[in-house]
Ligand code: ADP
């Protein structure tokens with residue numbers, strides 16, 4: 001743990017230590033450390049191909065790391081689906097660590113409401129009535145209660161992404177991972193999705209956010225990580241990393257978004 005991380009208040013929720021990922025001989029992640037404490041919002045920035053998606057997918061073990069450790073609530077995540085001994089199972093981890101993707105990944109033949117209740121009903125065996133009540137509340141939070149009976153292909157990209165966020169929240173995750181959730185959207189639809197995420201941050205949701213929206217990253221996060229060629233090349237406050245970058249590659253990177 002470095003100085004910045006030690007000074008964060010709150011208990012560690014999700015940690016990566018020395019995380020590595022290779023595809024064959026291609027070393028994509030070369031030993032990444034990150035401690036996400038409760039209520040903290042961390043922004044991950046970096047050039048295309050630097051390993052941001054791979055890293056965030058390793059955090060909930062959608063990708064299997066080839067080295068290092070993932071820890072959830074202080075316990076190592078094991079290799080089996082179920083909890084085993086002192087190791088947390090991958091299934092348990094995924095239930096508590098939600099993910100939202102660039103391309104929404106909604107079920108096209110299910111309505112908005114059916115999309116949102118799917119996880120709680122199927123995975124968590126929540127009674128359907130309860131799941132529906134909670135889903136309607138979440139759809140209200142993202143401003144889409146009136147669209148509950150619509151099918152995804154009748155929604156705008158911004159609306160689809162807000163449904164995807166509601167669907168992730170329906171699992172009552174302790175951590176939410178967001179991977180370029182506004183990158184596929186028309187520019188005029190980006191704001192409505194960022195507003196939902198900003199509200200989540202204000203309400204204390206623990207998040208790791210991969211984004212190219214520098215102003216948003218600076219505004220919503222307490223810490224920014226610059227990932228470059230599979231390592232964290234710089235980390236610090238938004239002020240240090242985005243507004244006054246020292247590393248020349250980072251300077252070049254952020255200047256492209258000004
Ligand atoms: P970013 O999200 O920062 O753009 P990625 O994590 O998607 O970067 O990719 C990092 C590197 O890993 C890229 O060189 C990419 O080609 C490679 N990569 C990602 N996924 C795979 C995969 N499933 N098989 C092989 N190489 C992959």
Ligand code: MG
Nearest residue numbers: 052053054180
């Ligand atoms: Mg990516």
